Amino acid sequence: MTSPLFTVATDGGLDAFAELNNAVPVAPFSLNFGSSSYRMNEITREWLYRELQTNPLHPTSSQPTPQDWAEAYQQAGGSELPVLALTISSGLSGSINAAEQARGMVPEIPVTLHDTRTLSAAQAFQVHAAATAAKRGETLETALEWVRQTAQETELYFTIETLEYLRRGGRIGRVQATLGGLLNLKPVITVDRATGTYTNVGRARSYRGAIEAIAAQVTSRYGAGTPLRLGLLYGSVREDADTLLAAIQAQHPVVWAGATGVNPVLNVHTGPRAVGVAVAPRAWVWEREGASG
Template identity: 25%
Template sequence: MIRIVTDTTAALPDGWAARHNIPVVPQVIIFEDQEYLEMVDMDRDTFMARLVAAKTLPSTAAPAPAAFEAVYRPLVAAGDTILSIHPSAEISGTVRGATVAAQAFPGAAIHILDTRTIGGPLARLVMLAARLAAQGQSTAAILAQLQALIPRQRLYFLVDTLEYLQKGGRIGGAAALLGSLLQLKPILGLIAGRVEGIERQRTHRRVLERLQQLVVAEAASGDAAQLSIMHAGAGQQAAALAASLREALATDDILITDLVPAIVTHAGPGALAVGFFTTEES
């Protein structure tokens, strides 16, 4: 049997992983030297309340290899093939931890996939893998379809401030925007697995409009876009953006999710993101 494994940065819809029997390895949130397992010891609401009140920003850590070993061990014992699907190694040590853990099981069929993305597009790839496995497709066929989609995924996002990305060490190429923003609002993107600055606008209204324009221009039409809208305490903006994109792209297949603490730690409260897939020709 093929078993899918992922981690909490996929921000899968509540209850979906449990219904599909998919283990989700938690990321680690660190507040003042105290570690918490994401979505186990600390949920989104508790995290957001603490983040807003904190004098010192939290940090994150990828799951240790031991956390993956604990998940892999019973699956290996059952003779299962494991497909472990995780965020970009450019912004997270999760793939590294999973790879080290796999080495504890010589000869086991464990495949680690770096999706070069995070959040909604990662969730979409996990959900596709689960669907294909349920259909009885082979590991090679599933991996081939996922790898074909990875270059076609896009993730654009807005942040209220670059402070969280800078202090968390995830700012990447967007560092060029530091010191030059003044009152300008940036659109950021995850390009080749790395955070990059896309462009800047002068008002919040204009940056939202421009974000929508970028998505409409680049996304596949209809349900092939596999839209996902993610936010950190910006539910009304997320719902409004979803309504606009639903009409513009003629799709009802839109995931709307709250960003998990490990992502909010680096993006900050108020973050708003859109993930989607382009056409094959893009």
């Protein structure tokens, strides 16, 4: 096996897929109910859903601390190898600032920071690109090239049953403005590339209609018949991901599909029932004919 020239770390914006190279050290987010705080690796989605039903307090989330990031750097490479750290969008969290501060806590570890400008399954695609480059013994520069190309061709779309949780968390922004406050409409949300924040690209009168609207958005973006890779996401209802997959498959051959549950900290902002997908065309960058590296 080729010896890696660098290692990879990320933060709790990641929703990992077992089938991808996503098993990297994570600087965890925390979930807070009043004065009680829980790190995301200490709780489950099922626990969160119970708390949302029974706890009178609305939860908030906290970004990783510099110490969390420093520990992730040490887990990733110790002082042996440089670390490529991929963060959730700086438009959604200050995690990258904590990651920057953490560099001063472990000066013996060379750290390169990359703002994914996204989150969740789309962040997982970028982590997969970086970790694959590391496993193959590619240079850090090649890894960044793969990560950036993956970012450019990947879109993240999701819908939620209610806007209430985005509203409570203060992250509704342009989504609310576009919907004009009509909270009964189900939005199709993406992450704006320019700002790294949520924006609305569609709407539907029902949750099932919003799933169909996501599929239509995918076809509009990539063109009918384009082969796709799909990182499917679900909240409290696993079958929602299957419904979305079937809707996309009606217009596209699927060359890879995985499904994972939205992690508890992200699920706080979407609310229990949510479904989404990270989408990219064709094969991975490094699998294409003439790919560098």
